[in-house]
Amino acid sequence: GNSVTQMEGPVTLSEEAFLTINCTYTATGYPSLFWYVQYPGEGLQLLLKATKADDKGSNKGFEATYRKETTSFHLEKGSVQVSDSAVYFCALRRALTFGSGTRLQVQP
C-alpha cells in the first residue's frame, strides 16, 4: 500500500538557519508528491508539489525535489523565519496519504 514517512519533530531552529525535513514514500508507480503546511488553528495549505521524477517544487523559499531512485521528497529552505513556524506534512497522491507531520519552531 501507500505510505509516507517523515522525520520526527519538533525541529527547533534559530532564525536564518537552514532547514531540511526528510520525507520518504512507498507507493506503486510514480505518484504525485506534495508538501502541505498547517499554521496553528488553521486548515492545511499547499506549499509545493512535484508530479514526476526530478521535478523540483518551490514556493516561498521552500524547495523539494522528487527523487525516484531514493523515493524521497525532502523539504529544504535556506533561511527560515519565525513566521515559518508551523506543522509540515508530506503527502502522496493528491493528499490521500499524509506523513505524520513535522512541527517546526523557529526562534528569533
Added chain:
Amino acid sequence: DTEVTQTPKHLVMGMTNKKSLKCEQHMGHRAMYWYKQKAKKPPELMFVYSYEKLSINESVPSRFSPECPNSSLLNLHLHALQPEDSALYLCASSQEGGANVLTFGAGSRLTVL
C-alpha cells in the same frame, strides 16, 4: 472565490445528539473530501466524493454519514458519537485528476461529551 467554507467552527454535542457539519465551495471543483484530524496527528481520510457520488469510504463507522447534495456542498451527519470522535474535521475540494491540489477549509472542531 478560492475558499472552502466550513460551519460551524466549533461544535459541542452529547453522545445522543444528532448534528451536522457543513462544507461549501464555489471553485467548480468536482471532488470533495472529509478528513478527521486528532491533536498532533496528520489528517486521516474519511470519505471522498467524485461528481457527487461517494467514491471512497475508509471504513468509517456508520455513526458518521456523509452527504453531497450538489457539486458545491458536502455535509457530514453525526449521530450517537463517542468521546473519542472529538477532533478537528477538515473538508477539502479539488479538481478531478491525480496531481490536482486540495484546497482545505479551516475545519470544524468537534467535542463530544
